[in-house]
Amino acid sequence: MTDRPIKVLIAKPGLDGHDRGAKVLARGLRDEGFEVVYTGLRQTPEMVATAALQEDVDVVGLSILSGAHMTLLPKICRLLREQGLDDVLVTAGGIIPDDDIPALKEAGVAEVFGPGTTIAEVADYLRGHARARDRV
Amino acid sequence: MSRSSAGARTDPAAAAAELADAAVAGDRRALARLLTAVENRTPLAEAALRRLYPRAGRAHLVGITGPPGSGKSTLVAALIARVREAGRSVAVIAVDPSSPITGGALLGDRVRMQAYAGDGDVFIRSMASRGHAGGLASTSGAAAAVLDAAGFDLILLETVGTGQSEVEVAAAADTTVVLEAPEMGDEVQAIKAGLLEVADLVVVNKGDRPGAQRTASQLRAMLVAMPRVGASGSDDRPRPKSPDILITTASTGEGVPELLAALDAHRAVGRESRSGSARLARAGVAGAVAQVWAILADRLRESLHDDDRRALSRETLAAVADHRLDPYAAADRLLESLTRAHG
Numbered sequence: 001m002t003d004r005p006i007k008v009l010i011a012k013p014g015l016d017g018h019d020r021g022a023k024v025l026a027r028g029l030r031d032e033g034f035e036v037v038y039t040g041l042r043q044t045p046e047m048v049a050t051a052a053l054q055e056d057v058d059v060v061g062l063s064i065l066s067g068a069h070m071t072l073l074p075k076i077c078r079l080l081r082e083q084g085l086d087d088v089l090v091t092a093g094g095i096i097p098d099d100d101i102p103a104l105k106e107a108g109v110a111e112v113f114g115p116g117t118t119i120a121e122v123a124d125y126l127r128g129h130a131r132a133r134d135r136v
Numbered sequence: 137m138s139r140s141s142a143g144a145r146t147d148p149a150a151a152a153a154e155l156a157d158a159a160v161a162g163d164r165r166a167l168a169r170l171l172t173a174v175e176n177r178t179p180l181a182e183a184a185l186r187r188l189y190p191r192a193g194r195a196h197l198v199g200i201t202g203p204p205g206s207g208k209s210t211l212v213a214a215l216i217a218r219v220r221e222a223g224r225s226v227a228v229i230a231v232d233p234s235s236p237i238t239g240g241a242l243l244g245d246r247v248r249m250q251a252y253a254g255d256g257d258v259f260i261r262s263m264a265s266r267g268h269a270g271g272l273a274s275t276s277g278a279a280a281a282v283l284d285a286a287g288f289d290l291i292l293l294e295t296v297g298t299g300q301s302e303v304e305v306a307a308a309a310d311t312t313v314v315l316e317a318p319e320m321g322d323e324v325q326a327i328k329a330g331l332l333e334v335a336d337l338v339v340v341n342k343g344d345r346p347g348a349q350r351t352a353s354q355l356r357a358m359l360v361a362m363p364r365v366g367a368s369g370s371d372d373r374p375r376p377k378s379p380d381i382l383i384t385t386a387s388t389g390e391g392v393p394e395l396l397a398a399l400d401a402h403r404a405v406g407r408e409s410r411s412g413s414a415r416l417a418r419a420g421v422a423g424a425v426a427q428v429w430a431i432l433a434d435r436l437r438e439s440l441h442d443d444d445r446r447a448l449s450r451e452t453l454a455a456v457a458d459h460r461l462d463p464y465a466a467a468d469r470l471l472e473s474l475t476r477a478h479g
Contacts, residue, residue: 004176035241035243035264037262038243039250051250054261056172
């Protein structure tokens, strides 16, 4: 069963309207053999958490460029934990200053991918760190 | 709540019962995990489905199909809004295609349905088709049965964008809605066999576009059932359906209340005449037959890949690929290998 595709939610929390990066990543991960649920722009933390729960994803990938990451990302991590999704890998990408990364990791974000990261790097990381998929 | 029910590896039957019962009791996390097991066709899923199957059969299963871009997801979102206003619960299974090359998939139907995050009576699940070609995933019907058993009143089964012949949804659903967009084809398109024939309702979506009325009247003229002169009342031959044609603008909600009313009416008719009408009974049997055949095909495939037969299967298929063996002889040889082992 371990050869079944890893399921990833790609979401853009917050209010900035730049989703090209998220779409390119979604498409790139599709080409890497992932099943990607794309939820699009302007997602509230509640929308992200509900989608992650209903879709039973292995990974939540959050793209954020607005600068609101210190508010939104910890809240999403908290909502996921509250719903019992503490085994879901949470990653973030976009414009996130290095200084903020330790606090985000403390809040539950496993990895932060900055500008210039290749799709292959993200795919390899997700393959190496997503939860075991033979749990049910 | 999730960790306590995660003892899958210790005892599949007990874990299946626990997960199934939690899903029926309203635990959405358990429901989501069960759907994953169903998609992956694990032993736990089979045990859970056996437990849940007797509880299913109460929901109204509605298939939504039509060409890519005709507005299926937007219409599903509009239907969710109306159904919730009426106080009914609704689940959605939205299927998108898997890549035949990498096995990956981009599941994008949810984009239009994200407004219901706080509503526990709305459950949306995306599914990749995983190589299945009929417009659904091979496990979509089983997933619908799980959602049915979990108590949802209405289940919307949205297919991949379809062409002319992906009619599988009609066997899986109680009511099949085929979407058309304006100006997609002439009257000859409307009288071709295939997708339009399995429609219980045809919806011309994007009703605010020019040509919507004309497309609807063309469909009306062409899809009306032909009277069968001299046919006796007891004639049991399969007959084409005579679908109603509706116009919606899913993005504004225009026409959606009428669509919901038509769905309810179709369901009521189906229930009333289920015992009496041979045609409707046949539709139900077709769904059951399709499910059983799919399981049989899976079992057959598994048997042919078990330790005893894997080498023979591989060698036989390679021989067909090289034109050393014809496919009929190959099938006979593999069937024979099964009966030998069991006899």
